[in-house]
Amino acid sequence: MTSVKLPDGSLKEFENAVSVKDVAKSIGSRLAKDALWGEIDRQPVELDYEIPAGEPVNLRIITRKDPEALATMRHSCAHVMARAVMRIKKGVQLAFGPTIEGGFYYDVECKDPLTEDDFPAIEQEMAKIIALDEPFERIERPREDAIQVCKDLRQEFKVEHIETGLADDDTLSFYQQGEFIDLCRGPHVPSPGKIGAFKLLSIAGAYWKGDQSRQQLQRLYATAFFTQADLDAHLELLEEAKKRDHRLLGKRLGLFHIDDMVGQGLILWTPKGSFIRQKLQDFISEHLNRQGYDQVFTPHIGKLELYKTSGHFPYYQESQYSPLVDREYLSKLADDGCTCGQLSNMMSDGEIEGYLLKPMNCPHHIRIYAAEQRSYRDLPIRLSEFGTVYRWEQSGEIGGLTRVRGFTQDDAHLFVTQEQLGEELVGCIELVKIIFGAMGMEDYSVRVGLRDPDSSKYVGDPENWSLAEQACREAAATLGKPFSEDPGEAAFYGPKIDFVVKDCIGRKWQLGTVQVDYNLPQRFGLEYIGADNKPHRPIMIHRAPFGSMERFIGVLIEHFAGSFPLWLAPEQGRILTVSEKSEEYGRNVEKQFRAAGLRVKGDYRSEKLGSKIRDGQLEMVPYMMIVGPRDAENGTVSLRDRCDGDLGAIPVAQAIARFQKEVLEKTVRRKSAE
C-alpha cells in the first residue's frame, strides 16, 4: 500500500506501486501532461520516481505554474545549451551552469573561443535538441564512480568540483540526454520539450570558481520562458529598461560629459547636470541644518603622514591615485633611475614626504575635531561636507556615473559618546528616509552589516560592538521596511547600515551608508573631557545618505527616466510660439516666469508647433507654454504637461502659481522614457 498526502491535505491510497506520474494521472490527465517533477517531503524527485510504500508521504506535483518551475526549466535549458555547444565545438570543458535572475548561464572553456557569431548555430542546434525531446535521465553514482565518469568524459572542472566542492557527498547525480551527460544535482523538467522559447543573450569572461588567479572561462548568458510571448515581453522589457540608461540620457539631455582628454572616470558636470546637483545639495543642506550639522570645507589633498595615521596609506595604496611627491625627490628619481616600487617603499618608510589626493574625507574632519579641546557638552559634533574624493578604480570597472574615479560624497562625520550613538544613528536614518521619500524611491534594500562572530579582526571593545550592532538594528528598523542582517559584512572598525538600489539593467549599487567607527578615534587619539573631568574617547559615525552625488544622480536619472520633478528640472518650462507673429507676447510671458524665479526658455524658431512640441517632449521639459494670437489677446498660455498633454489655456499668473506650488511641494512626476 502506497499513500500520499497532497498539498490540499487530501490523502490518496494506491494498492500497487506507483510513480509520481501515476499519482498525477490519477488526479487528472491535464495534470499528468503538465507535471514537470514531483516533490516528496520537500525533496525533488523525477516523475517516474517510485513512491515508497508504507507511511504516507507529502507529495507536491510541480507544473509550470509553480514559482520554482521557471528556474528549473531554465536550468534544463542550460544543459541543452551546453550540449549544443559541445556538438558545434570540439574539446569543450564545462564548468558551472546555474539559473540566475532573469535567465541562466553556462561557463565553458573552448579551445577555439566562442563569439556572438556562433549564437545562431548554437540556437539552431538547441532547437534540434528540443525537437528531439529526449528525456533528462537521472543517474546516481557513488563518489569514486562519479569521479571516474567525469574523467572518462574528460571534464576536468567537474572532477575538481567533486573532489573539492562536493567533498562531503557520497552519492552524486548526473543527468543524461542522449550523448550528453552532466554532473548535476537536479531537478530537471522531464524533457527539453517543456522548454518553450529561449534566446542567447551575451558572452563574457568569468573566472573558474570566481577566482582571479584561476583560468578564465567563457560565460554564455541566455534566457528561456515557457512561451514565446513571455520571452518577447521579457526582451521588450530589457529594451525599455535600456532607454532609461543614465549614460544615454545623460548624453542626450546634456547632463554630464566624460572626456578622454580629462581622464577615465572623471565627471565633467555640464550646466544642466550641475544645476540638478546643486539643487540636491541645497536640499540636503537644508536638512543638515535642521539636524544640527556644521558644514565645513577641506582641501583635496593631505600629507602622507595623515593617511599613515588613518591607515589608508599604504594599506589601500592599490586603490588610490599615486602620491604627489616632492619636487626634490622627483628629480632624485630621474637621476637615480629609482623604480616606482622603490619610491613606494621609501614613502611607506617615511623617507619621502608627499601628498595624497584624498581617498576619504574623514581624516580632514578628524583634524578639525582635534584642533580644539572638546568637552562632553560639545558632543555630538556633526561635521558635514560635500567632499570630493579620488580613488584609483580598476579600469574595467569604471563606467557612467555609477563607478568613477573622482566623486563627491555628501559626507559627514559625527563624534558622539557611547550614550548618544543610538539616537544619532536614528538621525542619520531619518535623513535617508527624507531623501528617498522626496524622490519617490521605494525600491531600495537595507543591509545591516554585523561582525563575523568567528573572526578576531575587529577593533574595539566587544561589549561596545554589541551595543553598536543593536543600535544599528534599531536605527534600521525606524525605516519601517524589512532589512537584512549580514554577519561578517561589518567593517573591521564597526558595524554599518547600507542602502542598495538597482540600475536599469539590474546591477546593484550601494548608495548611502551609515558606519560606526571605533578605529579612527583611537588611531588619532581623539578625546573629549567628560563630566568626570577625565578624558574619554568619542565614537565616530561616518554617514553619506546619497553615497556620492555622481552615483546618486546616475541612479536618479534612471529612476525618473530623465523626466525630473519640477524642482529639479534644469528647464522647468518652455514657451512655444505658434508662429513668429506671437514672439513678442512669448518674450513677455518668458519675462514674467523668470521674474517669478522660474527657469524657462522660449522656442521662437520658425518651426511648426508640432515640431517644437516634439523637441520639448524629447528634451524632457516638464511643461510647455504654447502662445498664439488667442493667448496674446486673453493674457493666457496654453499649458501642456509632458505627461498628461494639453491642459488648455490658463492665465499666465495661474500658470506661474501652479509651477510655484509644484516646486514647493517637490511633487514627483510620473516616470516615462522615450
Place this chain on the structure above:
RNA sequence: GCUGCUGUAGCUCAGUGGUAGAGCGCGUCCUUGGUAAGGACGAGGUCAUGGGUUCAAAUCCCAUCAGCAGCUCCA
C-alpha cells in the same frame, strides 16, 4: 586588472584592400503653421591614436587609448 565585442560627421549608424555615405542635428532661405517631425539648398570627416603589411589601408596585422558586457575588486 582579466576575457570578449566596439571605435567612421555634433548624434545614431551603414560601408568596403582602389576618390567617404545615410538619417537626425546644424546654417541660410522659403513657409506663418494651435498640441509629437513643413520644404529647398548648404556647411561639416587625418574613418580613435601610433606603428606594420601592401603599388595602394578607414578596411588586414600589432600596440596604445577609450566605450560596452561580464568576471574580479570596491576603505
